[in-house]
Amino acid sequence: xxxxxxPQVFEQPLLRVTDLSIEFTRDRERIPAVIDAxxxxxxxxxxxxxxxxxxxxxxxxxxxxxxxxxxxDVVGGTIEFDGRNVLSVSAAEWLGIRGKRIGMVPQDPMSNxxxxxxxxxxxxxxxxxxxxxxxxxxxxxxxxxxxxxxxSDPKSRLDQYPHQLSGGLRxxxxxxxxxxxxxxxxxxxxxxxxxxxxxxxxxxDQIAEISQRMRMSVLLITHDLGLAAERADxxxxxKHGRIVEAGAAAEILSNPRESYTQMLVNADPGIRxxxxxxxxxxxxxxxxxxxxxxxxLNKTFQRRRRDTPVVANKEVNxxxxxxxxxxxxxxxxxxxTTVSRMLLKLEEPSSGSIEFDGRxxxALSREQLADFRKxxxxxxxxxxxxxxxxxxxxxxxxxxxxxxKIGRASERDRRVGELLEQVGLAPxxxxxxxxELSGGQRQRVAIARAISMEPEVLVCDEPVSALDVLVQxxxxxxxxxLQLEKQxxxxxxxxxxxxxxxxxxxxYVMHQGSIVEEGETxxxxxxxxxxxxxQLLAAARMx
Amino acid sequence: MTRFILxxxxxxxxxxxxxxxxxxxxxxxxxxxAVDVLLGGTASQEERDALRESLGLDxxxxxxxxxYLGNILQGDFGRSSTYNAPxxxxxxxxxxxxxxxxxxxxxxxxxxxxxxxxWASRKPNSFRDRSITVSVLILTSMPSFWLGILLxxxxxxxxxxxxxxxxxxxxxxxxxxxxxxxxxxxxxxxxAWSLAVITRMTRTSMLGVLSSDxxxxxxxxGLSKNQVVYxxxxxxxxxxxxTVIGLQAGFQLSGxxxxxxxxxxxxxxxxxxxxxxxxxxxxxxxxxLMIAVIFVFINFFVDVLYAVFNPKVKVS
Numbered sequence: 001x002x003x004x005x006x007p008q009v010f011e012q013p014l015l016r017v018t019d020l021s022i023e024f025t026r027d028r029e030r031i032p033a034v035i036d037a038x039x040x041x042x043x044x045x046x047x048x049x050x051x052x053x054x055x056x057x058x059x060x061x062x063x064x065x066x067x068x069x070x071x072x073d074v075v076g077g078t079i080e081f082d083g084r085n086v087l088s089v090s091a092a093e094w095l096g097i098r099g100k101r102i103g104m105v106p107q108d109p110m111s112n113x114x115x116x117x118x119x120x121x122x123x124x125x126x127x128x129x130x131x132x133x134x135x136x137x138x139x140x141x142x143x144x145x146x147x148x149x150x151x152s153d154p155k156s157r158l159d160q161y162p163h164q165l166s167g168g169l170r171x172x173x174x175x176x177x178x179x180x181x182x183x184x185x186x187x188x189x190x191x192x193x194x195x196x197x198x199x200x201x202x203x204x205d206q207i208a209e210i211s212q213r214m215r216m217s218v219l220l221i222t223h224d225l226g227l228a229a230e231r232a233d234x235x236x237x238x239k240h241g242r243i244v245e246a247g248a249a250a251e252i253l254s255n256p257r258e259s260y261t262q263m264l265v266n267a268d269p270g271i272r273x274x275x276x277x278x279x280x281x282x283x284x285x286x287x288x289x290x291x292x293x294x295x296x297l298n299k300t301f302q303r304r305r306r307d308t309p310v311v312a313n314k315e316v317n318x319x320x321x322x323x324x325x326x327x328x329x330x331x332x333x334x335x336x337t338t339v340s341r342m343l344l345k346l347e348e349p350s351s352g353s354i355e356f357d358g359r360x361x362x363a364l365s366r367e368q369l370a371d372f373r374k375x376x377x378x379x380x381x382x383x384x385x386x387x388x389x390x391x392x393x394x395x396x397x398x399x400x401x402x403x404x405k406i407g408r409a410s411e412r413d414r415r416v417g418e419l420l421e422q423v424g425l426a427p428x429x430x431x432x433x434x435x436e437l438s439g440g441q442r443q444r445v446a447i448a449r450a451i452s453m454e455p456e457v458l459v460c461d462e463p464v465s466a467l468d469v470l471v472q473x474x475x476x477x478x479x480x481x482l483q484l485e486k487q488x489x490x491x492x493x494x495x496x497x498x499x500x501x502x503x504x505x506x507x508y509v510m511h512q513g514s515i516v517e518e519g520e521t522x523x524x525x526x527x528x529x530x531x532x533x534x535q536l537l538a539a540a541r542m543x
Numbered sequence: 544m545t546r547f548i549l550x551x552x553x554x555x556x557x558x559x560x561x562x563x564x565x566x567x568x569x570x571x572x573x574x575x576x577a578v579d580v581l582l583g584g585t586a587s588q589e590e591r592d593a594l595r596e597s598l599g600l601d602x603x604x605x606x607x608x609x610x611y612l613g614n615i616l617q618g619d620f621g622r623s624s625t626y627n628a629p630x631x632x633x634x635x636x637x638x639x640x641x642x643x644x645x646x647x648x649x650x651x652x653x654x655x656x657x658x659x660x661x662w663a664s665r666k667p668n669s670f671r672d673r674s675i676t677v678s679v680l681i682l683t684s685m686p687s688f689w690l691g692i693l694l695x696x697x698x699x700x701x702x703x704x705x706x707x708x709x710x711x712x713x714x715x716x717x718x719x720x721x722x723x724x725x726x727x728x729x730x731x732x733x734x735a736w737s738l739a740v741i742t743r744m745t746r747t748s749m750l751g752v753l754s755s756d757x758x759x760x761x762x763x764x765g766l767s768k769n770q771v772v773y774x775x776x777x778x779x780x781x782x783x784x785x786t787v788i789g790l791q792a793g794f795q796l797s798g799x800x801x802x803x804x805x806x807x808x809x810x811x812x813x814x815x816x817x818x819x820x821x822x823x824x825x826x827x828x829x830x831x832l833m834i835a836v837i838f839v840f841i842n843f844f845v846d847v848l849y850a851v852f853n854p855k856v857k858v859s
Contacts, residue, residue, distance in 0.1 A: 065763050099765030106763070111756040116778040116854060125774070126764045161854040177764060 013040040014085060014184055014217050015064070020077035022059055022068065022241075031061045033072065035241040041185065041217045046208070048220040048228035048249070050264070051238035052468040053439070057221050058107075060238075061187050064219070065102060066094050082184070097219060100130040103183035105207070107190040109170035113162040119146075120158040123177050130181045149176035150206040167332070168199035175207060182214050189221040196331040198539040204231055225264050225467060226271040229253045230541065237261050267473040273498035274541045280502055280522060285323040291457060291489050292320040292343065297352035299338050299513075312338040314514045316352070320457070325483070325490040327500040327521070329536070330510030336493050339510075340461050343491065344378050345369070356457070374404055377450035381462035383442030387434040393420075393445050394430035400453050419448040423478055440471035444478065451482060461493045476503060497540045501525050509533050546685065551843060552718055562614065562835045567608050568651040570828055615832070621825030625817055630829040634811065638796075640710060641803070641810035643722065645795035648730045652737035653788050658785075659738075665772060667750060669752025675742065682739035691732040698728060708807040729806040733799055737791040744787040748780040755779075782852050789845035796841070797834040 021354065022034040034056040041047050051057040062068055064079060066086060079086050081102070089097065098104075106112040114122060123142050127133035133141035139158065146154035149172045162170055171191065178186060188207060192200035201407040208231065211218050222228050228235050228249065235252045237245040237260065245258040253271060256262045265271055272278045302309040313335045320326045330336045341347040343354060345361055354361050356372060364372055380386040387396055397416045401407060407415055417427035423444040434442055443463065450458055463479070464472040476499065482488055492504055500507060507524050509517040509532065517530040525542065528534045537543045546661045581632040595601050614620070620630035678815055699707035706725050734813040752758060753776050761775045784808060800812035807813070850856035 067759065067763055077726050095767060097765070098763055104760065104763040106756060106760050108756060112760045114757045114761070114775050114779065116852070117775070118854075125766065125770065129764070129766055129770070162854055174760075 011042060014043045014045075014082060015039075015041040015219075016078075016080040017060075017064075018078050018080070020060070020063065020079060021075045022056070022063055023073055023075050024069070025071045025073070034063070036077070037238075037241075037243050039236055039246070041219060041245070043184065043217055043538070044215040046211060046218040046220060046221060046232045047234045047236065048232035049236045050225050051226045052223060052470065054240075055238040056241040057238050058189055061189050061219065061221050064103060064185075064187060065098055067098075069477050077256065087164055087296050090380070096130075099126055099183070100181045101184050103178035103181065103186045105171075105178040105186065105188040105191045108194050109167050109174055110194065112174055113170055115162050118159055119165075119173055123173065123180060126177055126180050132181050138139075145176045145180045145336055146173070148206075148210060149179065150202065151176070167195055168203065171195060171199075171203055174208070175203065175210075179207075179210050179214075179216070183216060185217045185219065186211065187219045187221070190223065191220070192227075193223065197497070198331065198535060201539040218425045224269055224270065225253070225261075225469070226274055226541075229271075230274075237264070251428065261519070264469060267469045269498040269502050270496075270540070273416050273501055278498070278501045283505060285321050285505070287321050287324075289322045290319050291322040291357055292318070293355045294318040294339070295341070295353050297339070297342065297354065298340065299335075299347070300350045304373070311513050313342075313349075314512075316510075316513075316515055318508060319493055320489060321506075322456075322489055323483075323487050323506045325492055325503060327492040327494060327504035327507045328510055329494060329497060329500055329507060331495060331536075333516055334510045335513040336510050337461055340378075340459050340491065340493050344376060344457055345372065360426070367424055370404070374400075374453045375455050376457045376459065377453055377455040379443075379446050379458055379460040379463045382466055383439055383446055384434075384466075386446055387442055389434050391433070392430065393432055393437075396434075396445060397430070397449050397452050400449065404453065406453070415452070416448075419452050420445075422451070423448045424474070434448070438471075439467055440475060441477055443467060443471075447475075447478065447482070451486070454486075457489045457491065459491045459493070462495070463492075464499065465494060472499075479503075497525075497536060497542055501542070511535070523533070544850070546858075547856055548847055551846055555839060555843060558839055561838065562832065562839065563612055564608065566828055566832045566835065567611050567696055569831065570824060571604070573824075579669050620829035620832075623818075623823055623826040623829075625821045625823045625826060630825050633814065633826065634829055634833050637809060637811040637814045640808065641796060641812065642734055643710075643726055644729050644799075644802075644808065644810060647726070648733035648795055649737060649788065649792045651730070651734045652741050652791065655734075655747050656738045656741030657781075657784060660742045661749055661772065661777060663742070663746045664749035664753060665768075672746075675746070679739045679742050683733070683743075686734075686801075687732055687736055687799065688801040690735055691729065691802055692726045693802050695730060695805070710809055726808075727764070729802055729808050732802050732805075733795055737788075737795065740791060741784065741787055745780065745784050748783040752776045752779045778852065782849055785845060785848050785852070787840050792840045793838045796837050 017037055017039045020034055020037040023030045023032050025031075032494060037056075037060060039047065039049075049057045056358065058217060059072065063072075063074060064081075064086075066089065068074070074087055081097070086097070086435050120139075120142060123145065124133070124138050127138065127141055127145070128135075142158060143154040146157060151157055151169065151172050157165070157169070157173070162173075165274065166171065171194075175191070178188075186207070193201050195203065204227075204501070210216060220228060220232055225235075225237075229252055230249075232249045235247060235249045236243055237258070238251070239260050245252070245256065245261045247257070250259065253265055253275075254341050256265050269278065295317055297313055298311075299313040300309045300311050316335075316339060318326070318328070318339070328336045328339060338347065342349050349362075356376065359368065360373065361372060391399075394413065394416050397419055398412050401415065402409075406412075413430075416430050420427050420429055425441060425444050425448070429437070429441070429445075434445070437445065443466075460479070467475060479490065480503075483490065492500070502522050507519060507521050508515050509524075509530070513533045517524065517528065517533045524533070525537065528537060534543065569726050592601075599607060600663050602610075618636070623630045623633050626633050663672040666672055695707045698705045705728055706712065707728070710725050712725075720823055753772075758771060758776055761771050766774070769857070797811070800816055802808070803810045803813040804816055811834070813831045815827065817823070818830060
C-alpha cells in the first residue's frame with residue numbers, strides 16, 4: 001500500500017466549504033447572510049457552529065442541503081461534499097443526497113412533523129424512498145431506527161400521530177428520521193433548544209451514540225457555546241455572517257482568542273455554572289416582611305364533567321419576602337406557569353389562598369383589585385407575542401398609565417421617554433412598532449410597560465429564555481438595577497438553573513405540580529436534598 | 544368517531560328547532576294578512592273571521608307555532624296556491640331539478656378547482672400561477688346571469704349547439720341525453736363561480752402549508768416533489784378547501800335563483816322567485832325552511848369530513 005492510498009494519512013474531508021457567500025434579496029436590496037465562510041468536517045467528526053440569532057448559522061446549514069429560501073442565493077465559493085461541488089448538483093441528484101447521505105434534525109419538534117400523518121408513514125416513506133427497507137420489512141426497520149433514537153416502545157409509537165407525542169418523543173422521532181438511512185453527515189439545527197434540560201441531555205447523548213456507532217459526521221448548530229464545547233470536537237463561532245473563530249472545542253472556552261468569543265463566554269451563566277464559577281451576590285432584605293404568600297394552593301383543570309381532571313398544582317406553598325428575588329424552577333409541564341397565572345389573578349385556584357400584602361386576592365373589592373393589578377405586573381417569555389403588533393411602543397407603554405390615570409395626560413408622553421431611557425432604549429423608539437424592534441428591545445419595552453405602573457412585584461415568566469446570551473446578560477443586568485433602584489420584588493419563573501443560581505435569593509423546585517424542594521439558592525445548589533433536584537442539576541452539568 | 548357523529552347529530556336538534564321558529568316568525572313579520580291574500584279585499588268581516596278561525600289564526604302564537612311544527616313533522620307544509628298542489632311535493636320535485644344542476648356543478652368545480660389551485664401553488668408567481676390567478680379574478684368578477692346570457696348567446700344562438708331554456712324538450716324530450724343537453728349550460732354557469740372560489744382557496748391554503756417547517760423538512764429528507772406536494776402538503780391544505788366546497792354546495796343546492804331564472808330551469812330557486820311574485824306564502828315558507836335545513840345538514844357533513852381529516856378527532 002502506498003502512502004497516497006492510506007486513508008488515515010490523507011483523508012479527504014467529508015465536507016469542505018470554501019469562501020462561501022450567501023445573500024438574500026429583500027425589496028430589491030441585497031443583504032449578505034454568510035460572508036466568505038470556510039469550514040471542513042472530517043468523517044466521524046462533530047463540528048459545532050455557534051452564533052446568536054441572525055448570525056447566519058442556520059442559513060449556512062440550509063445551503064449545505066441546497067434548501068435556501070427562495071430569495072437566497074449563493075453568490076460565491078464552493079461546497080464540496082465527498083469531493084463533489086453540490087452547488088452544481090441537479091434537482092434530481094439532490095433527491096439522492098438529501099435524507100440518504102446528508103440527514104437533518106430540525107430545530108422545532110412541534111412544527112417539523114406533519115400533523116396529519118402517523119409516525120409509521122413519516123419514517124417509512126424515507127426508508128422506502130432511499131431503498132433502505134422494503135414493504136415487507138418496513139415495520140421492523142422502523143422499529144429498529146426508532147429504538148436507536150432512544151424510543152423504548154417503538155411498536156406502540158408507529159401508529160401515533162405527532163400530537164399524541166411529547167416534545168421529547170417528537171424530537172426523537174425526528175432524529176430517527178434524520179438518521180434512518182445512516183447518512184454520512186447529520187445536520188442538527190438547534191436539536192434541543194425547544195426541550196427541557198433533562199430531555200435535552202438524553203437527546204444529545206443519543207445523537208452522539210449514533211454518530212459514534214455509524215461513524216457519522218455531525219454538524220451541530222446551536223446558540224449555546226457551553227453545549228457546543230461539550231459536545232463537539234471542533235467549534236466555529238459566527239457573527240454577522242462571518243466565521244470569527246474556529247478551533248478545538250476544549251480550547252475555545254478556556255482560551256478564546258477573539259474578543260467576541262470572550263464576550264460570549266463571559267456573558268453565559270451556563271458556562272460559568274459548568275465550570276463552577278457562578279457569580280453570586282448576597283443581598284439584604286427583611287425575611288419576615290412577606291409580600292406574597294401562597295398557602296395550600298391547588299389547581300385542577302377539567303373542561304367537562306366527564307373528562308378526567310388534570311392536576312396542575314398540588315398543595316403549593318410559597319413565601320416571597322419584599323425586595324427579594326424568588327425563583328420557581330421546573331421543567332415544562334411542572335405547573336410553574338399555572339402558579340404564576342394564579343398569582344397574577346388570570347386564573348382562579350381550585351382551593352388554597354394567595355395573599356398579597358396581607359390581603360387574600362380572592363376576596364378583593366373592585367377598587368382593591370384595580371390596585372392589585374397595578375402593583376403586580378407580569379413580564380412574559382416571548383417578547384414577540386406579548387406586545388400588540390398594531391400599537392406603537394408609545395401606545396403600548398402609555399396604555400396602563402392612561403387606564404389608571406397616572407400623571408397628567410400631557411406629561412405621559414414625556415414619561416414614556418423617561419421609561420424608555422430607564423430600560424436603556426432611545427426615546428425615539430416610541431414611534432416604532434414592535435415588528436421594527438429586535439428581541440432584546442422588545443423585552444425592554446415589555447419591562448418599561450411593567451414598571452410604568454410603579455409596581456411592587458414583577459412576576460417574570462421565563463423573561464430571558466427567548467433571548468441570545470449577550471442580550472440576556474443585558475436584560476438581567478437591567479432587572480438587577482431596577483430592583484435596587486425601586487425596591488422591586490421578583491418572582492422569577494424559569495427552567496434555566498444557571499441564571500437562577502446567579503440571580504435568585506431563594507429557590508423553589510417544582511415537579512409534577514408540587515414543590516419538591518426549597519431553600520436559599522447557594523445552599524440548595526450546593527447540597528440538594530431531593531433526587532429530582534440532583535437530576536436537574538446534573539442535566540445542566542452543574543454538579 | 545361514531546360517538547363524534549352522534550354528538551354532532553344531537554347538536555343539530557336545537558339548531559333545527561331554531562330554524563323552524565325563525566321561518567314561522569318570518570311569516571308574522573311579513574306585512575299583509577294571509578286572510579287578505581286568500582279572500583281579496585272584498586270579503587265581509589264574518590267571512591274573514593270564519594276563515595281566520597278555520598286556519599287557526601285566532602289562537603295565540605305559541606299554539607300556532609306548535610300546530611305549525613306538528614304539521615311539518617307529519618310532512619304537511621300546506622298547499623301552494625301557484626301550483627295548486629301540496630308544497631312538499633312541489634319542493635321535492637324542484638329540489639330534484641336543482642340537484643341535477645348543483646351536484647355536477649360542485650363536482651366539476653371541486654375537481655378542476657383543487658387541481659388548478661395545487662398546480663398554481665407548485666410554482667408561485669410563475670406564468671402558470673399568474674394566468675390561473677387572473678382567470679380566477681375574471682371568473683369571480685363576472686355575475687352569473689351575465690355569464691349565463693353569454694353562454695346562451697354563443698352556444699345556443701350563435702352556434703345552435705345546445706338548447707337555451709327549460710329542463711327538457713317539449714316534444715319527445717325527457718330522456719337522459721335530452722336533460723343533459725339542457726343542463727349543460729346552466730351547470731357551466733354555476734360551476735364557474737364555485738370553481739374560481741375553490742381554486743383561490745386551494746392555492747392560498749397550499750401556499751401556506753408549503754412554507755411550513757414540516758414541508759421543508761420533508762424536502763430535506765430527499766422526498767420527490769410529488770411526494771411532498773401530494774403526500775404532505777395537500778392533506779394539510781384540504782380541510783380549508785372542504786369548508787369552501789361545503790359552502791358552495793350549500794349555495795348551489797339552495798337554488799341559484801338568478802341562474803335558474805336565466806335558463807328557466809324549474810329548480811327550487813326559480814320556484815321561490817315565482818312564490819314571491821305570486822305571494823304564495825305557503826310555498827315560500829316551505830322553500831325557505833327546506834333551504835335552511837339543507838344548509839344545516841351540509842354544515843354537518845363538512846364537520847364530519849373535517850373530523851375524518853383531522854387526526855386529533857380521529858383517534859380520540
